[in-house]
Amino acid sequence: MLAINPVTAVTRILPGSGTCTGDSSSALGKRQHSANMPGRKNHLGATLLPAPLRRRRRAEPGLAGPRAEARRRQRCRPCPVPPCRRSLSMAADRDGRGGSGRTCFVLGASGATGRVLLRELLSRRLFARVTLIGRRRLSLGEEDSGVAEQAVVDFERLGQHAAAFQGHDVGFCCLGTTRARAGADGFVRVDRDYVAQAAELARAGGCKHFVLESSRGANQHSRFLYLRVKGEVENLVQAVGFDRCTILRPAVLLCKRQESRPMEWVVQQFLGAVAWIFPTAYSVPVETVARAMVASVLQPGKGKVEVLENGAIHQLGKAVPQQGT
Missing domain, CATH: 3.40.50.720 (NAD(P)-binding Rossmann-like Domain)
Structure with missing residues (x-):
């Protein structure tokens, strides 16, 4: 009878840790591992932030820079009455x-x-x-x-x-x-x-x-x-x-x-x-x-x-x- 170790068989991903445990050769593990790896650069050479931090910045308009905040205020401005x-x-x-x-x-x-x-x-x-x-x-x-x-x-x-x-x-x-x-x-x-x-x-x-x-x-x-x-x-x-x-x-x-x-x-x-x-x-x-x-x-x-x-x-x-x- 084949014995299966549940610790190595189940892939567990620790959110926000930047690393993954378990079978890192799986497709899911590779994607999560590469996405959360700090210091990784995109095709333009810019350093990418960890995924949780990127999501947090998108969710907070104040962290998106002054231009994005100005655009948001412009959209929310009431239409003038002639x-x-x-x-x-x-x-x-x-x-x-x-x-x-x-x-x-x-x-x-x-x-x-x-x-x-x-x-x-x-x-x-x-x-x-x-x-x-x-x-x-x-x-x-x-x-x-x-x-x-x-x-x-x-x-x-x-x-x-x-x-x-x-x-x-x-x-x-x-x-x-x-x-x-x-x-x-x-x-x-x-x-x-x-x-x-x-x-x-x-x-x-x-x-x-x-x-x-x-x-x-x-x-x-x-x-x-x-x-x-x-x-x-x-x-x-x-x-x-x-x-x-x-x-x-x-x-x-x-x-x-x-x-x-x-x-x-x-x-x-x-x-x-x-x-x-x-x-x-x-x-x-x-x-x-x-x-x-x-x-x-x-x-x-x-x-x-x-x-x-x-x-x-x-x-x-x-x-x-x-x-x-």
Whole structure:
């Protein structure tokens, strides 16, 4: 009968000792023995530490060096909140009204951008009072009637309605028409003369920040009537001397018009498809423009006059969360 010595038959590995007992010719013994051997070098010539010490250093971030600790702190750092998001939440909580007593007026609230802008202002309760200045009264819900006021004016005699522009901190202007709808003379009168006169009345009434919706390519020297008028009104509004003036130059507006514009509908359908590939290049949704107008009021300005091109409008509009998010 063959006698087996249990001491030599069973391989015992002493953890942390750097040596192994038993049958060191086994594969397990060789791996453990080589791994725990102090002073062993790797292929780069660096001295390896015993396995238990290596495991301990990996488990303790403080022992991994200053660079690893800095990376760990960077990963744990909380994400910063955009300034307009902070201002939005602070304004919504202030005095339970969201405006801390500030007031604003809106020109062109019946248009494509103006309707969305009005919805943003009323739903977020950013101002204690919102005055709609236009040729006719708009239908509003009962819950909005306590915040919104309406002033019906005759734009041909706008100087007689100076009281409607008194006492506002911010003015939003989305006023505009088309040459096809009003003719060349009517277009110039609405998009340039009405807007410039309203800006002068607003400045005289105490308005400090004027936000104007213009158009991409606005240039007073353009040979195209639309772009030339937009460039002229930009210069006229800047010359009024507001403490702060923000001009937005959106590209083609993606929206649903109340009136029928067949050619514009075709262009919108084409650019809507292009926007999937180049979202900020040729078009912008009116919702993004409206949120960018709101965000321009909430965040600090970068100068007395700030011009936002289409890409900046997209970026600023995304900084303000959509309703329900």
